[in-house]
Amino acid sequence: MFRFIVRRLLQxxxxxxxxxxxxxxxxHRLPGGPETAILGERGTPEMRAQIRRNLGLDxxxxxxYARFLRRMIKLDLGTSTSTKRAxxxxxxxxxxxxxxxTIMAMVLAIGIGIPLGYLAARRRGRLLDHASVGGSLIGxxxxxxxxxxVLKAIFSExxxxxxxxxxQDPTIGxxxxxxxxxxxxxxxxxWDAAADALWHLVLPGIALASIPLxxxxxxxxxxxxxxxxxxxxxxxxxxxxxxxxxxxxxxxxNAMLPVATSIGLLTxxxxxxxxxxxxxxxxxxxxxxxAEAIGQRDxxxxxxxxxxIAVVYVLVNLIVDLSYSVIDPRVxxx
Amino acid sequence: MALLEVDxxxxxxARRGQRTVRAVDGVxxxxxxxxxxxxxxxxxxGKSVTSLAIMGLLPKQPGLRVGGKAVFDGTDLLQxxxxxxxxxxxxxxxxxxxxxxxxxxxxxxxxxxxxxxxTRHRGMKGEAATKEAAQLLDRVGIPDPRRRLKEYxxxxxGGMRQRALIAMAVACQPRLLIADxxxxxxxxxIQAQILELLKELVRDSGTAxxxxxxxxxxxxxxxxxxxxxxxxxxxxTARRRPLFREPRHPYTVGLxxxxxxxxxGRGERLNPIPGSVRxxxxxxxxxAFAPRCTRRVDECVGEPPQLVLAHDGxxxxxxxxxxxxxxxxxxxxxxYRATPxxxxxxxxVPTAAEPGSVPAQAVPTDPPAPPGLGSREEESS
Numbered sequence: 098m099f100r101f102i103v104r105r106l107l108q109x110x111x112x113x114x115x116x117x118x119x120x121x122x123x124x125h126r127l128p129g130g131p132e133t134a135i136l137g138e139r140g141t142p143e144m145r146a147q148i149r150r151n152l153g154l155d156x157x158x159x160x161x162y163a164r165f166l167r168r169m170i171k172l173d174l175g176t177s178t179s180t181k182r183a184x185x186x187x188x189x190x191x192x193x194x195x196x197x198x199t200i201m202a203m204v205l206a207i208g209i210g211i212p213l214g215y216l217a218a219r220r221r222g223r224l225l226d227h228a229s230v231g232g233s234l235i236g237x238x239x240x241x242x243x244x245x246x247v248l249k250a251i252f253s254e255x256x257x258x259x260x261x262x263x264x265q266d267p268t269i270g271x272x273x274x275x276x277x278x279x280x281x282x283x284x285x286x287x288w289d290a291a292a293d294a295l296w297h298l299v300l301p302g303i304a305l306a307s308i309p310l311x312x313x314x315x316x317x318x319x320x321x322x323x324x325x326x327x328x329x330x331x332x333x334x335x336x337x338x339x340x341x342x343x344x345x346x347x348x349x350x351n352a353m354l355p356v357a358t359s360i361g362l363l364t365x366x367x368x369x370x371x372x373x374x375x376x377x378x379x380x381x382x383x384x385x386x387x388a389e390a391i392g393q394r395d396x397x398x399x400x401x402x403x404x405x406i407a408v409v410y411v412l413v414n415l416i417v418d419l420s421y422s423v424i425d426p427r428v429x430x431x
Numbered sequence: 432m433a434l435l436e437v438d439x440x441x442x443x444x445a446r447r448g449q450r451t452v453r454a455v456d457g458v459x460x461x462x463x464x465x466x467x468x469x470x471x472x473x474x475x476x477g478k479s480v481t482s483l484a485i486m487g488l489l490p491k492q493p494g495l496r497v498g499g500k501a502v503f504d505g506t507d508l509l510q511x512x513x514x515x516x517x518x519x520x521x522x523x524x525x526x527x528x529x530x531x532x533x534x535x536x537x538x539x540x541x542x543x544x545x546x547x548x549x550t551r552h553r554g555m556k557g558e559a560a561t562k563e564a565a566q567l568l569d570r571v572g573i574p575d576p577r578r579r580l581k582e583y584x585x586x587x588x589g590g591m592r593q594r595a596l597i598a599m600a601v602a603c604q605p606r607l608l609i610a611d612x613x614x615x616x617x618x619x620x621i622q623a624q625i626l627e628l629l630k631e632l633v634r635d636s637g638t639a640x641x642x643x644x645x646x647x648x649x650x651x652x653x654x655x656x657x658x659x660x661x662x663x664x665x666x667x668t669a670r671r672r673p674l675f676r677e678p679r680h681p682y683t684v685g686l687x688x689x690x691x692x693x694x695x696g697r698g699e700r701l702n703p704i705p706g707s708v709r710x711x712x713x714x715x716x717x718x719a720f721a722p723r724c725t726r727r728v729d730e731c732v733g734e735p736p737q738l739v740l741a742h743d744g745x746x747x748x749x750x751x752x753x754x755x756x757x758x759x760x761x762x763x764x765x766x767y768r769a770t771p772x773x774x775x776x777x778x779x780v781p782t783a784a785e786p787g788s789v790p791a792q793a794v795p796t797d798p799p800a801p802p803g804l805g806s807r808e809e810e811s812s
């Protein structure tokens with residue numbers, strides 16, 4: 098198990114190396130070159146030449162690449178052209194917000210999706226089944242930003258049950274430790290800060306959970322239906338086991354395999370930026386920040402973001418593979 | 432009184448917009464304590480559905496109707512509620528299935544799959560349950576049981592898996608064991624081992640065994656009484672020896688005739704039953720086997736053949752049964768309710784399956800055994 102994890106983490110190296118080559122080429126192929134990216138269309142030829150010298154763009158390409166690689170390894174992703182702050186600092190501040198939001202959404206999607214999918218399968222062809230299958234179709238169809246606005250209008254602006262924007266009420270004056278606001282609150286025992294952070298997560302969490310929830314319901318339902326027809330479930334019934342045991346040990350455990358895969362992919366997708374949700378709720382996560390960066394042609398930010406997403410996907414897949422080997426002994430890793 | 436008395440069991444599947452299927456149509460038979468009873472027939476004749484109906488394991492679906500009675504030790508299994516059924520299953524009646532790989536949960540260790548029965552019905556937990564499970568595996572001939580308990584089904588061979596399933600089935604010393612084609616998915620040498628094991632287990636524990644099979648070789652080696660099923664009805668019931676020596680129903684004759692024989696000449700062809708199970712007449716319109724029958728007479732069509740009880744306790748459902756060898760024509764006519772129409776009918780019996788000939792593979796090698804293969808008397812006294 099340990100060797101498997103180490104091996105998979107080592108696989109990150111060639112992945113990131115390949116990515117760095119792609120990113121380097123991308124930077125060089127930018128329309129008008131990096132100097133245009135920095136100066137915009139207005140720069141004079143002298144200014145352009147000055148910037149090229151400053152950036153070392155007049156040196157041989159391999160030297161440039163070596164320098165680029167060295168900076169990458171030192172996690173120096175440059176300075177954001179729009180906020181003028183180090184890209185790394187920006188990410189350290191914002192990425193935890195997205196992680197919190199993703200976890201919130203996935204907890205909701207998994208916590209509701211798996212039981213609902215299971216029940217739909219058990220009551221196949223009956224009202225609950227039709228309702229959940231139809232409901233999940235709606236969940237997939239409704240655009241996230243629309244749902245986000247509707248939730249905000251009803252539960253925050255009309256009823257005032259939940260805050261309409263932000264990650265935490267700044268007047269609380271919470272202590273920052275990790276930038277995971279909820280975690281910070283729990284660690285520093287500032288319970289009101291933790292509760293407030295959690296409260297701010299509810300509405301964006303629901304909005305973000307809608308699509309993963311719908312997908313998980315459907316995959317769970319299909320998978321449970323398949324397992325219910327398996328011979329070993331009949332064997333379990335023939336042993337006279339209680340319905341509960343048959344359900345937990347024999348049906349659900351086997352039905353979880355495809356669900357685990359989809360949960361991994363969905364989580365990766367959410368981490369790579371819940372742009373619309375974060376924008377609607379003015380939630381300072383990475384998604385809204387990157388969306389802005391795209392508009393501003395903030396190349397250092399985009400580059401760093403791509404690197405982070407690559408790492409996130411490799412890690413998420415590692416976790417999925419590990420969970421797979423916990424559930425299914427046939428793919429157990431040595 | 433019989434341990435299990437199945438009376439007029441019928442199972443129908445009705446689907447909206449489709450023809451109603453009568454999978455089992457008035458099946459009656461009984462299993463005595465300690466007895467080995469065979470349920471024999473081609474695929475699709477309703478033997479598995481019969482066993483699943485008795486166990487209450489038919490997939491719940493709208494349109495499923497189970498009628499008749501299955502009285503086990505005084506209680507009608509078909510009338511029980513779900514909870515009481517679960518109490519009986521695995522404890523008093525256990526079942527072994529056809530494909531041992533798909534019948535075991537791939538993601539749960541063998542040990543847990545054995546101990547869960549012990550926990551459920553015998554209240555055993557922890558080390559005691561593990562110890563008992565190891566003993567059970569040992570008893571069904573799995574070497575190094577402690578190690579095997581921790582393994583998963585895919586790590587075991589086919590024969591081992593079937594042994595493990597048997598261990599789970601006999602864990603609570605059930606009074607009735609239902610084996611649904613337990614050797615079909617195994618290769619021949621393993622088949623013999625598994626049958627030997629089953630034989631040993633029922634002999635040692637006095638468990639009654641209901642053996643569902645299409646393989647007459649299995650019947651010959653194991654069963655005390657045989658019920659031959661065709662198109663959802665029992666067409667012939669007899670003790671093993673009389674059945675092999677003098678099959679009466681033409682379908683039984685055909686089944687015996689289609690078993691390959693070691694002593695037949697080289698290149699000699701098998702005598703399969705013509706047609707397929709799909710060529711059936713609905714029972715209300717006559718004998719379902721009539722379309723494929725070589726002894727068909729006019730009386731076969733029109734109304735369903737009645738069950739004929741012969742003098743030696745056997746019964747068959749046929750108006751023109753195969754004659755008993757050695758009996759004179761007069762005796763034969765006396766025996767049958769409907770006399771053969773003449774020499775044509777007799778001549779039409781497949782030659783390789785002439786009454787009195789027993790397929791080589793199917794010759795019982797052991798002497799005629801008393802019911803229960805030995806231990807019934809001790810148990811009842």
